[in-house]
Amino acid sequence: MRTKRLAIVGCGKLANIVVEAFIKGLLPDYKLIGTFSRTFSKAEGIAKHIQDLETSYKCILCHSIEELLDLKPDYIVETASPTALRELALPALINGSSIITLSMGAFADVDFYENVKKTALKYGTRVHLASGAIGGFDVLRTVSLMEACLVTFETKKGPNSLRNTNVYNETLQTEERRVFEGDAIEAITLFPTQVNVAVAASLASTGPKNMKVSIDSIAGYVGDDHRIEIKSEQVHAIIDVYSKTAQIAGWSVVNTLRNITSPIAF
Numbered sequence: 001m002r003t004k005r006l007a008i009v010g011c012g013k014l015a016n017i018v019v020e021a022f023i024k025g026l027l028p029d030y031k032l033i034g035t036f037s038r039t040f041s042k043a044e045g046i047a048k049h050i051q052d053l054e055t056s057y058k059c060i061l062c063h064s065i066e067e068l069l070d071l072k073p074d075y076i077v078e079t080a081s082p083t084a085l086r087e088l089a090l091p092a093l094i095n096g097s098s099i100i101t102l103s104m105g106a107f108a109d110v111d112f113y114e115n116v117k118k119t120a121l122k123y124g125t126r127v128h129l130a131s132g133a134i135g136g137f138d139v140l141r142t143v144s145l146m147e148a149c150l151v152t153f154e155t156k157k158g159p160n161s162l163r164n165t166n167v168y169n170e171t172l173q174t175e176e177r178r179v180f181e182g183d184a185i186e187a188i189t190l191f192p193t194q195v196n197v198a199v200a201a202s203l204a205s206t207g208p209k210n211m212k213v214s215i216d217s218i219a220g221y222v223g224d225d226h227r228i229e230i231k232s233e234q235v236h237a238i239i240d241v242y243s244k245t246a247q248i249a250g251w252s253v254v255n256t257l258r259n260i261t262s263p264i265a266f
């Protein structure tokens with residue numbers, strides 16, 4: 001199998017986990033050929049790590065998405081933001097680059113999602129939704145194929161992760177409160193970078209409009225807990241993932257990349 005050309009857009013915390021795995025040799029089927037990020041020095045940091053490995057190829061530090069696409073990557077890891085995914089997805093897919101994303105909140109826009117599907121199909125490319133801070137896409141997809149089902153998504157977060165959102169005020173530092181109830185579209189609109197997971201679970205099951213989402217703020221809570229419940233006539237499943245940090249999301253990209261080239265696919 002030819003080694004896949006890999007590029008990264010959005011060189012923050014989670015991208016650096018992917019790079020750490022790459023440096024450890026956990027992604028032997030890929031060459032990391034390019035990086036791009038809004039803050040140049042962050043893309044430069046990753047490119048330098050790869051250059052230090054003295055690989056037989058160069059990791060190019062790009063100044064724009066266009067420059068990165070010119071490198072013709074087979075795969076682009078998108079770890080920037082839902083807004084970035086919205087800008088990147090169609091040009092990348094047309095360019096022949098498949099995408100592994102953690103910012104699938106952008107797909108709550110059904111028209112955009114349908115356009116992405118149509119474009120990927122036309123150009124023979126794919127979009128892989130990494131499992132991120134949750135799991136259970138297999139069960140969600142299987143049951144929703146099988147029969148009618150109801151899906152709910154409940155998140156517990158500490159108040160500090162809600163700072164800079166409309167629901168935040170200082171009383172959350174001492175109280176426990178339900179700060180959001182609505183569907184997955186409303187959730188990602190109110191929390192544009194924090195509930196990609198809810199949109200992901202909805203896309204895997206009943207769709208963003210049909211999934212009930214709630215967010216509870218708990219004073220002093222460290223990490224995030226995401227509890228997905230799916231109920232149909234025959235099946236009742238609960239997928240509950242607590243994670244102290246968001247690192248699991250970065251590692252889920254590594255897992256997705258490995259799955260893409262593995263002879264055994266999960």
Ligand SMILES: NC(=O)C1=CN([C@@H]2O[C@H](COP(=O)(O)OP(=O)(O)OC[C@H]3O[C@@H](n4cnc5c(N)ncnc54)[C@H](OP(=O)(O)O)[C@@H]3O)[C@@H](O)[C@H]2O)C=CC1
Pocket residue numbers: 009010011012013014015036037038039042078079080081082083084102103104131132133134192193194196197200246249
């Ligand atoms: N699905 C899931 O389970 C999870 C998803 N996420 C999502 O993953 C993504 C990455 O998260 P994380 O690594 O923690 O975030 P960070 O803020 O650490 O990293 C994101 C990086 O992307 C850069 N960036 C933002 N917008 C753009 C853009 N338009 N073009 C290029 N670069 C851009 C940022 O630049 P700058 O340095 O200038 O800010 C930053 O360096 C986010 O979308 C987040 O919402 C996060 C956790 C879990």
Ligand SMILES: O=C([O-])CC(=O)C(=O)O
Pocket residue numbers: 132133193194195196197198224245246249
């Ligand atoms: O890390 C988490 O718990 C989830 C998250 O940020 C997201 O879905 O964007």
